[in-house]
Amino acid sequence: MNYKIKGTYDLLPEDSIKWEYVQNKLKEIFKKYNYKEIRTPIMEYSEVFHREGEFSDMVQKETYNFVDKGNRNITLRPEATAGIMRSVIETKNYAQNDILKYFYIGPNYRYERPQKGRFREFYQFGVEVIGLKSPYVDAEVIMLASDIITEFGLDGVLIKLNSLGDNQSRLKYQKVLKEYFESHKEGLCNDCQTRLDNNPLRILDCKIDGPKEVVKNAPKSIDYLTDSSKVHFETVLKVLDENKINYEIDHNLVRGIDYYSETVFEIHANIKDFGNANTLGGGGAYDNLSTDLGGPELTGIGFSFGMERFVEALEVSGAMPNLEYALDAYIITFDEEYNTFASKVLKDLRDHKVIAEMDYDNKSVKSKMKKAIKANPKYLIFIGEDEVKNNLVSVKDTNTQEQKPMKVKELIKLLGGK
């Protein structure tokens, strides 16, 4: 069996160097905002995701579920937030009298139809801030999301946002929305007719019904906010205004997972030919996730980006820098009998932090030279009879093409070894 599973991929060195760049830069950005890394398990009890009241397709239809040898119902996490909240509840870290600011980078699993940039085993990065309901926290999270776009050199950052309000607002709005759509039921797709009962909000971002007039004219959640939710949302907007964040309100924005409340948002950039895929990330606040998981009243807000799509966006837009693997020295021996001597030179170089390679293959020097040039080292190191006899190496600068013999010590110095 020599092929991979549909919707999975091999990340090979020509791409892993890009991922490493992205991850390192992300970590720098997260750290500026004082977010710290958390890694929760990929395997969780199914109930962590299959919660009462969670009707999203992602959870209802797309999770990878199985029973382990100990009869546990396990789900491979489809998203990071629920597992992180599970961890916060279990570790009781919410009791530290402070907000928790986490970032994460890791794989998730969804059984969807694979598309360009969308996989079944896919990586997300994002943040969660848990423990304090504050419009300033919401604004910080949104500003961080916006900052990621600009720090990576992507153009046209735009935050689309909306407020679903607190539970009281949401209940009122759901009722109004349900009544509205009940009276326009015939205009809705089959899926949305089902959604009418479970979660009428999801009709608003239905791919089929979303663009229809009936949905565009639907009641807006921000018209049904309680006073405190209204003040909360207005303060978020004020802070974004003052900080010159480019945003617009999108009344149909409700996000795909049912635990969202209050502020919800999506992060867009302007990527050529990306179409709908210009949505690079999204997130929102969640007031009920903790209690749904059997925890205390705890609020949170976060966002996530799809790693594969983000890397693709950087490439397509020209924002991915030209990354190359460094190689300081490449050793070629004129015969296998010099390999042991060469192995000591190699060790000496590496012991001094020099990035060094050696061709171990027993082929002709001509064939070795061909490979060496492809490897593109700063210096070619030749070792033959004379070099071994005199305890030297012949060093060729691949830039100037100059070649001269020297002691290994000199070579290390030349290469800035430590």
Add this chain to the structure above:
Amino acid sequence: MNYKIKGTYDLLPEDSIKWEYVQNKLKEIFKKYNYKEIRTPIMEYSEVFHREGEFSDMVQKETYNFVDKGNRNITLRPEATAGIMRSVIETKNYAQNDILKYFYIGPNYRYERPQKGRFREFYQFGVEVIGLKSPYVDAEVIMLASDIITEFGLDGVLIKLNSLGDNQSRLKYQKVLKEYFESHKEGLCNDCQTRLDNNPLRILDCKIDGPKEVVKNAPKSIDYLTDSSKVHFETVLKVLDENKINYEIDHNLVRGIDYYSETVFEIHANIKDFGNANTLGGGGAYDNLSTDLGGPELTGIGFSFGMERFVEALEVSGAMPNLEYALDAYIITFDEEYNTFASKVLKDLRDHKVIAEMDYDNKSVKSKMKKAIKANPKYLIFIGEDEVKNNLVSVKDTNTQEQKPMKVKELIKLLGGK
């Protein structure tokens, strides 16, 4: 459901900072040796691991298997090597006329009894070199493993190694070994009596029978090597000798997975109170894995370390440096009405690469101070009525306790902002 699955763990910031240190340092070491990162999927077709002739407990008893919604038989990878070989075969990257030198860091899955430092969802790091059978390659891989131990500051590095030989050597040895143990069957445990048929080699490292005289006196694999396997192994030892690598030959070393051939090895360090857990990594060569997976004749050699145990070894032995999260500035406002002004100061600092935090909680200044001191920033930034009126911030050096007002620009300069 607010608890994690047995054998999984949450990596929280106090530990993720250690993992980040280890991963960054590992990548530096791998790069010195010109190894490049590969990430293969965690989900693979079961056949990638459940191969004919693979009788190890790990594969036979400990894998997480399930059927997906598309009726695929999936296994969560119990180890990295088979998936990497699957990728090499599928991508045909072996045809590049060069050896492939990969490193990896990622999660694996084994349904084992969890023990201290041993989990069901666990991380391994390691390398694979595919495409060239050469004692110099073997020596490089072993020297890299040894280098990891010393570079991280662990004491007492020791490589235990053995040779199983090529297929011809192995067949001969298996036959001799089987005959030997057949005639000593009554002295073996139940498991080993089964192993007699499937894989008599595994009797040698049986936890129960291994220490018995009957096993200690068993025929040794190195006495049954073909000439070429003998020369190969002797050359490995010669290169290790010349490079002063601390090793010893262990005739009972066969490793847990059945695809090993030729050179096999384990990496030990001297960790106080670690007992058997002093084996931090292990590996070996595999001549048959590619053909077992339906690929061409391709040889490989690699090793893996358990991440959790390695981190623990660094901690227990005192080799883990004292790692702390940096925090440059911590903003405290005297009232919520100054929060918007403060949010702009915060953005300005972060835009200049300053690691900055702000207390968004609406509590007393006294309570905020308590939290701020715990966060241990270089500077405390106070913002109240005067500061907003004069467009200044009050800056307190938490080291000297000196406090003075300044412009945000000056603060950025003070903090070395970019």
